[in-house]
Amino acid sequence: MGKPTVHDIAREAGVSLATVDRVLNARPGVRAQTVARVREAVERLGYVRDTYAANLARQKQYRFAFVLPEGPNQFLDTFRTALGEATQAQAADRLTARVLTAPAHDPHAVVRLLNDLPTGRLDGVAIMTPETPQVRDAVSRLKSAGLPIVALVSDLPNSERDHFVGINSYQAGRTAGLLMGRFIREVTGAVLVVTQSMQARDSIERRLGFDHVMGEQFNGLSILPSVETHGDPVRMARILAQAFRANPGIRGVYSMGPGNAALLDALRPTGRLGELAVVAHELTPTTRQALIDREIDAVINQNVGHLVRSALRVLRAKCDGAEIFAAQERIRIDIVLRENLP
Template structure:
């Protein structure tokens, strides 16, 4: 009798139907050579036991395997390092699904370099996940991969005009609006200037966050004036110098919104200026540095996306696309988290 505490196998079906495993295999795969009465008995056993095929086992038995590649940015971005770690753990899970993966690093701020790297993946991979720059040459490279039969998902930053199959990340316009609402409420009736520091506005996620932030500040907080956004290339050193300049040139500076990485440099410059507790500082991604600055009261809020969820989602979605399985939208939706000092996990 089948042990109902474990998943039924075709061997269990054969035992239950009192036929050979070869007969069950013929019935299951719709091959001829089995009498109608036996087919009926085997199909009844499949239903009775609730047999569901193990997709990984089927791929292994049929010699089917997939090759995936993940392209992440170079540099010292702490969030991207977290994402890389989660992808490496997802690679271990994918290996059990008969999927072999590579993880590569590329300068995503350089559209030409990223496009060249993407084109070099042509014909080598069934599934590709990439943190992408929204640029025509990158779009064309993604389209060429899709035309060649690869499944492509963008991670964190999207190229919506491309033929990529899915974007895995948060609603970045909503994230920017959320940051603006928090900024306005923290500042209450206070008037003044707000500095905005992005990594690169060529990155779709950074451009969308800026758009959402500008929408809310412009329409709901007329006493707050946004300074022209500056781009720090997600470098702590560059963001430190930009912050020093913002503080030096704007005595009425009341807030800083960090759209990308480089929060460490911003915090260090604020501490150095002696104004770390009277300038509202809001940024993105919960890392070891942003956690520390929240605890110290230097950062007021962090808008976060779960890098582990994104890595697992990318692995599941690519596998589903390659194997013809259904993508569960609710499972793959990446939500926006808001962390204050009071609710740190």
């Protein structure tokens, strides 16, 4: 027996093809009893909808916006490249994705951008930004307009976002803590923690996981307060110099966010890069070369291609009312060392 069709559903439910189409596409104008009868027929027949064919027949488009931080950032450069490649590969599916940027450390600019999005000309939005009350309100307005929302890399768990695409940052922080303690190989000393902003959810969760492991397994090491650079290389150099003057016992540096080029530039004049244990996030040209040069000991990475493809799959599934397969969308935490560079 061949696969069941919409004609089989209409015959089984005793309704017209037009009614089946309205029910399958969740359009109004069908009585609740009729909707139930059509859905029961779908279940009995084991009908699986060919979303691609249905969208092609309706000339459906997927128009997505990706809201990202602006400014020089190698991780984001890699992300944009991967997004361009993914959308080009899905052009036949009538999928487009435009990138919009706002200053990473100006929440008001982010909110203005989100509030100005042309909701009538979009089918979904992916957002990479710290969570603030204003951002949560903006997400709520986008949801009220009927748009699915995906949080990228840094979660927005208290908002109405539909899905988060990124690694488990608490587990990533724990991983960094274990690596740091093993690399230092000393009972005492201090560890410096650097990030762009502690407003970002991923930095908060990474610091929490890092502190938990250090306290559990390496409690002789002193973990210094997080240093925020706000993406400013001059500030990075100044505060690192101050930190090393104030804490000559620093044995390791954990970089929780982007800005690793500025971090390395600030550490090189100290002459201690070879002896410090350094753990960073995201495999970029800078961190790759630093691994080769033995300036960084380990990089905790998330596959950017997987991030992009997962975000697009989730947004499409939300548009189509389709199921999201959690195992497929789970982003893996990778540990990259000099010895296993891809």
